[in-house]
Amino acid sequence: xxxxxxxxxxxxxxxxxxxxxxxxxxxxxxxxxxxxxxxxxxxxxxxxxxxxxxxxxxxxxxxxxxxxxxxxxxxxxxxxxxxxxxxxxxxxxxxxxxxxxxxxxxxxxxxxxxxxxxxxxxxxxxxxxxxxxxxxxxxxxxxxxxxxxxxxxxxxxxxxxxxxxxxxxxxxxxxxxxxxxxxxxxxxxxxxxxxxxxxxxxxxxxxxxxxxxxxxxxxxxxxxxxxxxxxxxxxxxxxxxxxxxxxxxxxxxxxxxxxxxxxxxxxxxxxxxxxxxxxxxxxxxxxxxxxxxxxxxxxxxxxxxxxxxxxxxxxxxxxxxxxxxxxxxxxxxxxxxxxxxxxxxxxxxxxxxxxxxxxxxxxxxxxxxxxxxxxxxxxxxxxxxxxxxxx
Amino acid sequence: xxxxxxxxxxxxxxxxxxxxxxxxxxxxxxxxxxxxxxxxxxxxxxxxxxxxxxxxxxxxxxxxxxxxxxxxxxxxxxxxxxxxxxxxxxxxxxxxxxxxxxxxxxxxxxxxxxxxxxxxxxxxxxxxxxxxxxxxxxxxxxxxxxxxxxxxxxxxxxxxxxxxxxxxxxxxxxxxxxxxxxxxxxxxxxxxxxxxxxxxxxxxxxxxxxxxxxxxxxxxxxxxxxxxxxxxxxxxxxxxxxxxxxxxxxxxxxxxxxxxxxxxxxxxxxxxxxxxxxxxxxxxxxxxxxxxxxxxxxxxxxxxxxxxxxxxxxxxxxxxxxxxxxxxxxxxxxxxxxxxxxxxxxxxxxxxxxxxxxxxxxxxxxxxxxxxxxxxxxxxxxxxxxxxxxxxxxxxxxxxxxxxxxxxxxxxxxxxxxxxxxxxxxxxxxxxxxxxxxxxxxxxxxxxxxxxxxxxxxxxxxxxxxxxxxxxxxxxxxxxxxxxxxxxxxxxxxxxxxxxxxxxxxxxxxxxxxxxxxxxxxxxxxxxxxxxxxxxxxxxxxxxxxxxxxxxxxxxxxxxxxxxxxxxxxxxxxxxxxxxxxxxxxxxxxxxxxxxxxxx
Numbered sequence: 001x002x003x004x005x006x007x008x009x010x011x012x013x014x015x016x017x018x019x020x021x022x023x024x025x026x027x028x029x030x031x032x033x034x035x036x037x038x039x040x041x042x043x044x045x046x047x048x049x050x051x052x053x054x055x056x057x058x059x060x061x062x063x064x065x066x067x068x069x070x071x072x073x074x075x076x077x078x079x080x081x082x083x084x085x086x087x088x089x090x091x092x093x094x095x096x097x098x099x100x101x102x103x104x105x106x107x108x109x110x111x112x113x114x115x116x117x118x119x120x121x122x123x124x125x126x127x128x129x130x131x132x133x134x135x136x137x138x139x140x141x142x143x144x145x146x147x148x149x150x151x152x153x154x155x156x157x158x159x160x161x162x163x164x165x166x167x168x169x170x171x172x173x174x175x176x177x178x179x180x181x182x183x184x185x186x187x188x189x190x191x192x193x194x195x196x197x198x199x200x201x202x203x204x205x206x207x208x209x210x211x212x213x214x215x216x217x218x219x220x221x222x223x224x225x226x227x228x229x230x231x232x233x234x235x236x237x238x239x240x241x242x243x244x245x246x247x248x249x250x251x252x253x254x255x256x257x258x259x260x261x262x263x264x265x266x267x268x269x270x271x272x273x274x275x276x277x278x279x280x281x282x283x284x285x286x287x288x289x290x291x292x293x294x295x296x297x298x299x300x301x302x303x304x305x306x307x308x309x310x311x312x313x314x315x316x317x318x319x320x321x322x323x324x325x326x327x328x329x330x331x332x333x334x335x336x337x338x339x340x341x342x343x344x345x346x347x348x349x350x351x352x353x354x355x356x357x358x359x360x361x362x363x364x365x366x367x368x369x370x371x372x373x374x375x376x377x378x379x380x381x382x383x384x385x386x387x388x389x390x391x
Numbered sequence: 392x393x394x395x396x397x398x399x400x401x402x403x404x405x406x407x408x409x410x411x412x413x414x415x416x417x418x419x420x421x422x423x424x425x426x427x428x429x430x431x432x433x434x435x436x437x438x439x440x441x442x443x444x445x446x447x448x449x450x451x452x453x454x455x456x457x458x459x460x461x462x463x464x465x466x467x468x469x470x471x472x473x474x475x476x477x478x479x480x481x482x483x484x485x486x487x488x489x490x491x492x493x494x495x496x497x498x499x500x501x502x503x504x505x506x507x508x509x510x511x512x513x514x515x516x517x518x519x520x521x522x523x524x525x526x527x528x529x530x531x532x533x534x535x536x537x538x539x540x541x542x543x544x545x546x547x548x549x550x551x552x553x554x555x556x557x558x559x560x561x562x563x564x565x566x567x568x569x570x571x572x573x574x575x576x577x578x579x580x581x582x583x584x585x586x587x588x589x590x591x592x593x594x595x596x597x598x599x600x601x602x603x604x605x606x607x608x609x610x611x612x613x614x615x616x617x618x619x620x621x622x623x624x625x626x627x628x629x630x631x632x633x634x635x636x637x638x639x640x641x642x643x644x645x646x647x648x649x650x651x652x653x654x655x656x657x658x659x660x661x662x663x664x665x666x667x668x669x670x671x672x673x674x675x676x677x678x679x680x681x682x683x684x685x686x687x688x689x690x691x692x693x694x695x696x697x698x699x700x701x702x703x704x705x706x707x708x709x710x711x712x713x714x715x716x717x718x719x720x721x722x723x724x725x726x727x728x729x730x731x732x733x734x735x736x737x738x739x740x741x742x743x744x745x746x747x748x749x750x751x752x753x754x755x756x757x758x759x760x761x762x763x764x765x766x767x768x769x770x771x772x773x774x775x776x777x778x779x780x781x782x783x784x785x786x787x788x789x790x791x792x793x794x795x796x797x798x799x800x801x802x803x804x805x806x807x808x809x810x811x812x813x814x815x816x817x818x819x820x821x822x823x824x825x826x827x828x829x830x831x832x833x834x835x836x837x838x839x840x841x842x843x844x845x846x847x848x849x850x851x852x853x854x855x856x857x858x859x860x861x862x863x864x865x866x867x868x869x870x871x872x873x874x875x876x877x878x879x880x881x882x883x884x885x886x887x888x889x890x891x892x893x894x895x896x897x898x899x900x901x902x903x904x905x906x907x908x909x910x911x912x913x914x915x916x917x918x919x920x921x922x923x924x925x926x927x928x929x930x931x932x933x934x935x936x937x938x939x940x941x942x943x944x945x946x947x948x949x950x951x952x953x954x955x956x957x958x959x960x961x962x963x964x965x966x967x968x969x970x971x972x973x974x975x976x977x978x979x980x981x982x983x984x985x986x987x988x989x990x991x
Binding site: 079084154172210213314 | 392395396397399400402403406412423424425426427428443446447449450480481482483484488528536537538573574575576577596599
């Protein structure tokens with residue numbers, strides 16, 4: 001869809017379609033937000049052209065975090081890719097592990113034990129909680145509300161404790177391995193998890209009172225950064241950004257995977273599609289994740305194998321094939337497109353991180369006519385993680 | 392927007408009275424979780440330096456390096472993993488693929504140094520305070536990332552094989568061989584163990600890749616007896632295989648056989664190519680066994696004219712005249728020999744040196760002479776009655792079976808000995824008994840107890856399956872002969888111990904435990920020796936000897952500079968050692984020729 005912003009009072013277009021911005025006139029100003037800026041999520045930059053305090057044009061600049069993961073994986077064996085993929089998204093790494101493992105398993109024809117499916121689902125929901133907790137702190141912080149981030153960071157740390165005892169690591173868990181997961185739940189895990197969930201619920205109560213029932217927050221966030229529902233498909237918008245526009249897009253429901261068909265839940269939606277609604281959808285989605293974890297811990301088998309027998313991973317060859325595995329991460333649809341050619345290495349891996357569409361094309365559209373002071377909040381409200389833009 | 396939205400944010404003030412949750416001092420003691428992937432530990436007693444950790448590490452953080460105080464030995468490379476914590480990402484794949492479970496992780500995560508070089512360390516060697524940590528990431532069997540169980544080799548059932556000399560082992564199918572080859576971790580510990588240093592991981596990779604022609608080329612680089620070694624090699628390589636620490640060793644021997652089975656004979660000849668142009672040098676080799684023919688093959692490929700003198704009517708030496716056909720079919724052996732003769736090696740059959748042609752003649756007619764005569768003379772127990780005509784030597788009987796001489800199998804017989812030759816003769820005679828009399832009555836008596844038998848465990852298992860009556864710890868005392876001169880059997884006593892305190896052979900018996908084992912024939916299978924009568928008195932005097940064997944240097948050269956010797960007659964104990972010896976002698980003879988050329 002062609003990009004047609006309302007530019008009635010702003011620069012004219014030149015014959016080649018670019019804007020006729022005469023910086024020497026003194027009417028316009030170039031402003032760089034990022035790559036080092038508290039209002040930017042991760043390492044990316046926005047090149048703003050402003051007229052007064054309104055944004056005329058915004059261009060995103062990415063690449064500061066490019067480490068070439070997709071290319072690196074073409075030079076590593078299937079098992080050696082496993083420790084790499086989590087690094088493609090720092091705050092919610094587990095989706096990379098799941099999508100990669102599931103793609104490899106499908107092409108290699110491996111059956112994963114049922115218990116491993118349950119533990120994978122548990123981990124993905126734990127990761128979603130962490131991601132949302134980070135987001136809430138960031139969203140409030142973008143409006144100058146520092147205390148929310150302090151609270152959510154604390155409870156996120158409690159969830160990291162649960163990650164540590166389950167997976168053996170706090171940030172890069174490297175636990176969902178092709179063939180299953182590395183271990184069963186430790187003794188007494190469910191009880192400790194329940195304590196953590198209660199703590200998070202309690203903190204979310206505070207967050208609701210202080211952040212969502214807050215005149216300042218509402219004044220800044222309501223009606224700002226509206227994504228029109230008709231943009232969703234043409235811009236590839238998924239996850240809470242889409243659900244806040246009233247469209248119940250949720251891979252967990254639409255193309256169920258792992259054990260989601262056995263869990264009782266409905267996709268969380270909003271209707272106003274502004275910054276406030278998106279924040280609220282994420283807060284409620286977080287509560288849904290807490291509920292899902294409780295369901296999982298009750299319904300999951302208590303014992304059984306967690307790994308299937310693998311061929312010798314040192315020279316594991318996978319037959320020619322291709323597949324796309326998707327899952328609903330906290331930002332939307334996460335996907336791995338894996339092509340194998342019968343050798344011991346992936347022929348091509350393409351990572352579909354939702355931040356790519358949200359923070360480049362969509363953001364460049366939404367930022368036009370925004371106030372400079374809203375730019376940071378607008379970017380945060382799209383919930384983007386630059387590493388997954390720059391695989 | 393409502394009045395609630397104005398007042399509600401003030402509820403944040405309740406936190407004024409809460410204790411801070413931040414830990415003030417990051418160096419407070421906070422142990423990592425029980426399965427935390429912290430700093431590495433390595434159990435030096437278990438590590439074999441196989442290097443799978445280095446292979447799997449996608450960061451290149453692990454280097455296998457020699458460590459002082461850890462010598463290389465059978466099944467241990469002597470190398471140990473050094474980990475660079477500037478590269479490590481603590482994924483623990485190194486722990487998951489560790490073949491012995493020696494590499495683990497502690498739950499320790501704090502390490503303060505001012506010198507960054509110290510973060511490159513060798514766990515287990517560089518002592519750390521977490522070396523004895525009980526918690527941390529461990530690998531249990533389920534997590535092991537390489538399959539532990541060997542693909543079973545299909546073979547004939549006992550009932551089907553006992554009636555004939557048909558080969559017992561079928562050989563792997565291509566699918567089975569690929570599965571088995573897939574288990575190899577390519578550590579190469581086997582290469583060091585193999586006397587011929589065959590490129591084992593590479594030819595196993597050729598099986599995985601289905602590239603059998605490459606496999607044959609690799610086999611022939613180090614061993615012209617792949618048909619033989621693929622069937623009857625003592626496969627010590629499998630004793631040092633890293634896979635045995637967590638399951639079965641890789642079936643290296645069967646995979647070698649599989650490669651050679653897949654490639655037609657003409658293709659084998661094409662793959663190894665033609666020998667070099669003639670050099671004009673002449674070499675005589677006495678004995679067409681594995682040692683002699685290996686040297687002949689190598690020398691002929693270098694362009695030297697090789698003549699092999701063989702006393703028997705066919706080549707192969709002990710592999711033909713000592714190993715029964717059900718273990719090594721003659722046509723398989725013939726294929727190996729055909730490749731060697733195709734290199735221009737001239738084998739003179741039925742030519743017994745010392746009788747048909749003199750050693751001195753060879754010395755004068757050839758530029759170098761090699762002695763590889765094997766061990767064809769059976770040793771005797773020298774017990775009373777052992778000179779009876781029905782008391783036979785195992786090697787003689789085995790030779791008779793191979794040459795196709797008619798053997799009247801006795802209705803009952805006793806074998807003395809617990810080694811592979813004893814099993815061979817017992818099982819061969821059992822087959823003849825079944826063919827001639829319809830039942831098997833073979834008793835095998837060995838000095839050793841079952842736990843210390845010299846024969847391969849698989850030989851013992853198969854012998855028992857074939858109804859051989861195996862009696863352990865029995866010492867032969869006399870062959871029982873009746874007044875008419877008929878052999879009745881063997882008298883044995885119970886063995887209490889075989890060696891004395893100085894490990895000298897001095898068996899002690901319990902004379903009260905005496906048994907007579909019925910047998911119309913007694914076969915002695917207690918060892919062999921070389922028949923060196925061909926040397927003649929003069930040469931025997933001139934040569935240096937070492938405990939009854941001709942003294943050779945590390946290249947197989949004797950004290951006479953024109954004479955080399957190799958194989959069982961000087962060293963032993965098996966085919967692959969003979970092959971390795973053959974290579975050594977060929978290299979030595981060739982280098983002597985090169986030096987002679989350079990001087991002239």
